[in-house]
Amino acid sequence: xxxxxxxxxxxxxxxxxxxxxxxxxxxxxxxxxxxxxxxxxxxxxxxxxxxxxxxxxxxxxxxxxxxxxxxxxxxxxxxxxxxxxxxxxxxxxxxxxxxxxxxxxxxxxxxxxxxxxxxxxxxxxxxxxxxxxxxxxxxxxxxxxxxxxxxxxxxxxxxxxxxxxxxxxxxxxxxxxxxxxxxxxxxxxxxxxxxxxxxxxxxxxxxxxxxxxxxxxxxxxxxxxxxxxxxxxxxxxxxxxxxxxxxxxxxxxxxxxxxxxxxxxxxxxxxxxxxxxxxxxxxxxxxxxxxxxxxxxxxxxxxxxx
Amino acid sequence: xxxxxxxxxxxxxxxxxxxxxxxxxxxxxxxxxxxxxxxxxxxxxxxxxxxxxxxxxxxxxxxxxxxxxxxxxxxxxxxxxxxxxxxxxxxxxxxxxxxxxxxxxxxxxxxxxxxxxxxxxxxxxxxxxxxxxxxxxxxxxxxxxxxxxxxxxxxxxxxxxxxxxxxxxxxxxxxxxxxxxxxxxxxxxxxxxxxxxxxxxxxxxxxxxxxxxxxxxxxxxxxxxxxxxxxxxxxxxxxxxxxxxxxxxxxxxxxxxxxxxxxxxxxxxxxxxxxxxxxxxxxxxxxxxxxxxxxxxxxxxxxxxxxxxxxxxxx
Numbered sequence: 001x002x003x004x005x006x007x008x009x010x011x012x013x014x015x016x017x018x019x020x021x022x023x024x025x026x027x028x029x030x031x032x033x034x035x036x037x038x039x040x041x042x043x044x045x046x047x048x049x050x051x052x053x054x055x056x057x058x059x060x061x062x063x064x065x066x067x068x069x070x071x072x073x074x075x076x077x078x079x080x081x082x083x084x085x086x087x088x089x090x091x092x093x094x095x096x097x098x099x100x101x102x103x104x105x106x107x108x109x110x111x112x113x114x115x116x117x118x119x120x121x122x123x124x125x126x127x128x129x130x131x132x133x134x135x136x137x138x139x140x141x142x143x144x145x146x147x148x149x150x151x152x153x154x155x156x157x158x159x160x161x162x163x164x165x166x167x168x169x170x171x172x173x174x175x176x177x178x179x180x181x182x183x184x185x186x187x188x189x190x191x192x193x194x195x196x197x198x199x200x201x202x203x204x205x206x207x208x209x210x211x212x213x214x215x216x217x218x219x220x221x222x223x224x225x226x227x228x229x230x231x232x233x234x235x236x237x238x239x240x241x242x243x244x245x246x247x248x249x250x251x252x253x254x255x256x257x258x259x260x261x262x263x264x265x266x267x268x269x270x271x272x273x274x275x276x277x278x279x280x281x282x283x284x285x286x287x288x289x290x291x292x293x294x295x296x297x298x299x300x301x302x303x304x305x306x
Numbered sequence: 307x308x309x310x311x312x313x314x315x316x317x318x319x320x321x322x323x324x325x326x327x328x329x330x331x332x333x334x335x336x337x338x339x340x341x342x343x344x345x346x347x348x349x350x351x352x353x354x355x356x357x358x359x360x361x362x363x364x365x366x367x368x369x370x371x372x373x374x375x376x377x378x379x380x381x382x383x384x385x386x387x388x389x390x391x392x393x394x395x396x397x398x399x400x401x402x403x404x405x406x407x408x409x410x411x412x413x414x415x416x417x418x419x420x421x422x423x424x425x426x427x428x429x430x431x432x433x434x435x436x437x438x439x440x441x442x443x444x445x446x447x448x449x450x451x452x453x454x455x456x457x458x459x460x461x462x463x464x465x466x467x468x469x470x471x472x473x474x475x476x477x478x479x480x481x482x483x484x485x486x487x488x489x490x491x492x493x494x495x496x497x498x499x500x501x502x503x504x505x506x507x508x509x510x511x512x513x514x515x516x517x518x519x520x521x522x523x524x525x526x527x528x529x530x531x532x533x534x535x536x537x538x539x540x541x542x543x544x545x546x547x548x549x550x551x552x553x554x555x556x557x558x559x560x561x562x563x564x565x566x567x568x569x570x571x572x573x574x575x576x577x578x579x580x581x582x583x584x585x586x587x588x589x590x591x592x593x594x595x596x597x598x599x600x601x602x603x604x605x606x607x608x609x610x611x612x613x614x615x616x617x618x619x620x621x
Contacts, residue, residue: 143321144320144321144324144325144328145328146600147321147322147324147325147555147597147600147601148325148328148329148593148596148597149555149558149559149593149596149597149599149600150559151558151559151562152558152559152562152577152589152592152593152596153328153329153332153593155577155578155581156329156332156333156336156581156589156593157332157336159581159582160336160337161336232447236449239449240449240451240559240563243449243451243563243566244562244563244566244578246581256449259451259452259455263451263455263567266455266458266459266463266470267463267470269463271459274455274459275456275459278448278452278455278456281448281449281452282444282447282448282452285447285448286443286444286447289443289446289447
């Protein structure tokens with residue numbers, strides 16, 4: 001019996017298959033991306049987000065405003081030439097302030113959700129993989145922490161340690177890893193009985209190798225969907241914290257504090273201090289929710305049309 | 307059923323005690339004693355020391371925690387050093403107004419969201435459904451205080467229908483005598499909740515509508531009204547019931563923001579004011595209420611589910 005060497009390539013290229021071209025099977029991520037791009041609302045979400053990122057970070061290079069010195073001779077200026085959205089209580093240009101505040105809101109939203117997802121993913125993956133008593137202990141801790149009223153505890157801590165971007169991201173992140181932990185644990189529970197995990201074990205893979213090389217990458221879809229929603233939640237939570245006065249401190253600003261400073265001016269008729277910021281906040285949160293919805297549908301293989 | 311309730315009560319108690327431990331520990335790390343807040347920033351170290359000793363703040367952490375728990379089981383939520391009043395009395399005074407706000411908006415939200423979701427599912431992709439979906443998606447992405455500010459701008463400032471200032475009466479009866487003023491806060495809370503619930507109600511109604519038992523009911527010649535009331539509503543409400551249970555603790559955060567916006571003298575405003583004074587026992591007690599809401603929300607949701615769905619009836 002001769003062993004056919006598969007490596008010896010045929011001299012002539014194979015003829016085109018009958019019945020048309022064979023479609024190339026794309027990788028999982030490519031399929032996900034294609035599915036995502038078909039979702040018009042999700043693409044709109046991406047567009048809104050890209051717009052606001054450019055607006056907040058590139059905008060200040062084109063639209064120069066003085067955000068360092070107050071101008072008490074021009075406070076609460078009506079929108080008009082030279083100040084498209086007017087000026088606020090300190091005489092800062094509102095459009096420029098919007099860009100500055102947007103940077104803070106986006107950064108904290110992003111950082112907080114990444115912190116939450118990293119903690120949650122590792123916690124959930126370890127609990128799901130180890131199982132047994134340790135798993136139930138870890139998940140009971142999650143249950144108890146889930147019953148801690150999120151906004152209240154964050155308020156208590158932010159009141160003392162808040163006020164800058166890193167601290168607020170940390171505070172918001174450290175108290176919102178519970179949902180991703182539960183999600184990832186659920187995912188890992190279904191993954192750990194799969195053949196590739198057993199194979200890795202048989203080949204002598206260590207526990208940490210299993211967690212970081214096999215389980216977490218496979219649970220990544222779920223995690224990424226969750227990150228998107230968490231950014232939206234973190235931005236809203238930060239806005240609420242700042243609104244009641246325990247978020248970012250003056251002179252730095254974020255969208256929540258801008259609304260907070262301006263809420264008393266509504267009765268004076270200074271609508272431009274509240275609603276442009278409000279619209280920006282709602283649009284960004286909406287964009288993340290739309291992207292999250294789109295990603296969830298795209299990652300879920302069962303919903304996919306081929 | 308009794309066994310189930312006893313077990314659930316036991317775990318709920320453990321969870322609530324766990325929350326108390328977490329909050330208590332955190333407050334002690336942040337500010338070991340409210341002495342400075344009580345005596346003032348210029349208090350001498352000796353006076354602070356004496357005060358701490360008098361009120362037991364020099365005891366070991368676990369002893370202090372044990373005293374707190376012990377008091378808790380005797381219905382004593384501690385003493386507010388800042389307001390010179392027992393927390394129980396303070397809460398008894400402020401709670402009715404907050405409870406009225408939360409309760410009425412929750413009931414309104416359920417009454418609106420469930421029919422709305424079913425309507426949207428029945429007339430899927432028609433103009434009514436699309437409008438409601440867009441509006442609820444926008445509201446879902448909107449912080450509750452922004453909804454409130456928008457309502458103030460439109461109904462109080464532009465249209466002049468209501469007064470933007472809510473009655474400052476502390477008692478519920480006093481505030482209710484100016485009921486019109488409470489409309490905006492209640493509407494703001496209701497809208498946010500409706501945005502949360504109706505999305506779920508719509509999708510669960512869509513799922514239910516596609517089930518065979520609906521087809522069977524229609525094939526039997528049942529009137530549409532009977533199909534909806536006897537077969538659809540019960541099944542389509544199940545996910546929403548769970549959601550409402552989970553939403554219950556969210557009422558506390560929403561209430562806090564709304565009370566702050568409208569300057570309503572409820573528990574939420576008390577919490578914010580207590581933050582500045584390191585008024586421990588008030589902060590702890592309000593967090594405790596939040597935790598109780600969480601476990602009670604879960605429990606009620608589970609019980610309601612067994613009522614609505616005989617398949618998961620607990621023996």
